[in-house]
Amino acid sequence: MVIEKNINNNQLKIINNQLIRIAPLLLLVILGGCKARQLARPTPQMDIEAQFWVRVLLLDDVTDCKLKTRSPFSIGTRDNSIATRQHFGQVNVPINVSVSGGRITIGSQHFVSNEVIISPDEPYIFNLNGNDYRGKLKLITNPEDKSFDAVNLVPLEPYLAGVVGAEMPNYWEPAALQAQAIAARTYCLYMKKRFGSKRSWDVKRTQASQVYLGVKAESAQVWEAVNRTYGQVLVCKGPGGTEGIFPAYYSSVCGGYTENSKHVFGDFFEALAGVACPYCKDVAKPDFFFWPMVQFDKAYVTNRLLRRYPKLKRLGEIRNIRAAKQSDYQGNYGRYSRLTLVKLLGSTGKSDFLRAEDFRLAIDRSGRKIKSTICQIVNWGDKWAFMSGRGYGHGVGMCQCGAQGMARKGKTARQILGFYYPGSKILTIDY
Numbered sequence: 001m002v003i004e005k006n007i008n009n010n011q012l013k014i015i016n017n018q019l020i021r022i023a024p025l026l027l028l029v030i031l032g033g034c035k036a037r038q039l040a041r042p043t044p045q046m047d048i049e050a051q052f053w054v055r056v057l058l059l060d061d062v063t064d065c066k067l068k069t070r071s072p073f074s075i076g077t078r079d080n081s082i083a084t085r086q087h088f089g090q091v092n093v094p095i096n097v098s099v100s101g102g103r104i105t106i107g108s109q110h111f112v113s114n115e116v117i118i119s120p121d122e123p124y125i126f127n128l129n130g131n132d133y134r135g136k137l138k139l140i141t142n143p144e145d146k147s148f149d150a151v152n153l154v155p156l157e158p159y160l161a162g163v164v165g166a167e168m169p170n171y172w173e174p175a176a177l178q179a180q181a182i183a184a185r186t187y188c189l190y191m192k193k194r195f196g197s198k199r200s201w202d203v204k205r206t207q208a209s210q211v212y213l214g215v216k217a218e219s220a221q222v223w224e225a226v227n228r229t230y231g232q233v234l235v236c237k238g239p240g241g242t243e244g245i246f247p248a249y250y251s252s253v254c255g256g257y258t259e260n261s262k263h264v265f266g267d268f269f270e271a272l273a274g275v276a277c278p279y280c281k282d283v284a285k286p287d288f289f290f291w292p293m294v295q296f297d298k299a300y301v302t303n304r305l306l307r308r309y310p311k312l313k314r315l316g317e318i319r320n321i322r323a324a325k326q327s328d329y330q331g332n333y334g335r336y337s338r339l340t341l342v343k344l345l346g347s348t349g350k351s352d353f354l355r356a357e358d359f360r361l362a363i364d365r366s367g368r369k370i371k372s373t374i375c376q377i378v379n380w381g382d383k384w385a386f387m388s389g390r391g392y393g394h395g396v397g398m399c400q401c402g403a404q405g406m407a408r409k410g411k412t413a414r415q416i417l418g419f420y421y422p423g424s425k426i427l428t429i430d431y
């Protein structure tokens, strides 16, 4: 008010013009500030019980990596059951982490213990090889002490924020993002319960489990989906008839019909029996719904299969590949089949079988070329051709593009999950 009294109209106009000119700059500064604040938001659930921490395998069998922190941190070790903890200042410039002679070296510090836990102070974020992750970092030397694994210890909800934003575009419908959060929470807890006690990690950071990118996958929309579904998991009847969480698989584009988990992963759950999906066609990129033919040299295919499955060596060169089992569907776009088992015939006259999904990923590890097992395998001179392909991913459980299609039609997360996991219920974990 005082300022207005002391300046005339002309001066006001100048100030207004200047404001207009600097407005975009101001907006950038404000947005930049928001982004920085979002990143610095302290990691929630840091004091939650151990059973709700997720152990994500970030690096497998490596000899070195780069570490940076945005806050002071401590390093805890355990040697002959004696625990020690040392504090260090923030590390702005990446420092080298390596292993030699069984000792983990961080910067210039050597640690005798074969397990080291790095715990950053608030906001509880560390940077490994250029990527920010929430929680803690555990380094574990491998049996011969020549390499190590890097495992991110992260509470469940912030872990999910790093998954939902990696598995779905954050501009998709809130209901689709919420369905994704609940499916990912269920899948993770199931994997932890089923396999976690037998190994030093619960899930991989790749599509082998579910994609986890840490802080860079986060956004306001993703946190909204995670927070709105806080603690919600799916349960259904398992093989023994008892109700519990199940591996809530999901994949990108089912191609018209989701597949029974029994045919792809070998496990049976009522909610994973498969449903007709009319929702993904309009959402998926055309090249993902009907994908173009791809070819691979026969020698390459033999090589890849033998490397992944040494038991196949007795077959010699792979001479023929046949569909041994398939699921047949009649959908809106005609009849089609998803291969579930392939028979391989070798130059030695011997033969063997592989699950079609394992066969696909052995040849094309990324799964980006042979996008699904809804295809025909054709003997094409010195190549194998994969033709008439449809859909992207293994096809079990929720169809992610279908979830977005349902959300666009106004369906809620509960309705989406009820459709793709029939017979399932949502329960809320209290933590």
Ligand SMILES: [Zn+2]
Binding pocket: 253, 254, 255, 256, 257, 277, 278, 279, 280, 281, 399, 401, 402
């Ligand atoms: Zn679908």
